[in-house]
Amino acid sequence: MESPIIMIIWSRIKHGDPQFVLSFAAQKVSELSGNSYSPALVESMLKYFDELKDRTEAEYQKVTSVMQLAPNMVLARSIYSMSGKLLLAKGAVLTTQSINRIRSIARLDPIVSNIYTVREDRFTKEAIV
């Protein structure tokens, strides 16, 4: 837990980057193939992970920098800063004010979680749960 790389990996898992969590799970599951779980089962599990990956890609849009945020976007995942602070919870609709606040915080306290917004064409009730 001391090395910074492990800290970053840990915080990304903890803060739920869906792509990252899935590849982490895929790695863990394939390690147990033939041991705790039968190879055939692990194979279909990995197939299922690929399906889930495609599904998250279809539903969420990854925002690479805070400068890309625009008003009226809906957050699909919560945003956390390096020190573990919750900046905005998922489901929040961005406003000019909140974007400015996040940008000013991010200068001192970088955002660790990837930012995901709901795709506009997927703008339905169940997407924002």
Place this chain on the structure above:
Amino acid sequence: MDHRSRRVAEHAVAIAHLMAIPDKRIKEIEIAALLRDIGKANFPLFMLEKSPNDYSPEEMAIYKYHPQACSEILKNVYGYEQIIELVHYHHEKYNGSGFPSGHKTSKTPMGAYIIGITDYYDHLVENKTR
């Protein structure tokens, strides 16, 4: 019934579809995934609040009994024979390291393994996200 059971059931059904298991069996897997931990209903509260990794040997013995407790609860339900079997074996492992019986592959139904692996996946993912 908590959200965990619902998620595990959902994943288990999806994997069963990928493995081309017949629809009737899939329905059984879904119900078994929802009911799999009903045997934990008579656990003392403090055991539910910590993870199985932190259990003392006595608590571990109680924990390892929950699949059997579950089949005891369900044994009088008409038409649940297959489901009871799935629930009873859902902690079995491919290499025979699981519990309650530690059987190797031949005796354990495939559905029980599917519930086991999705349970593990959900544990991996949801303990670390929110």
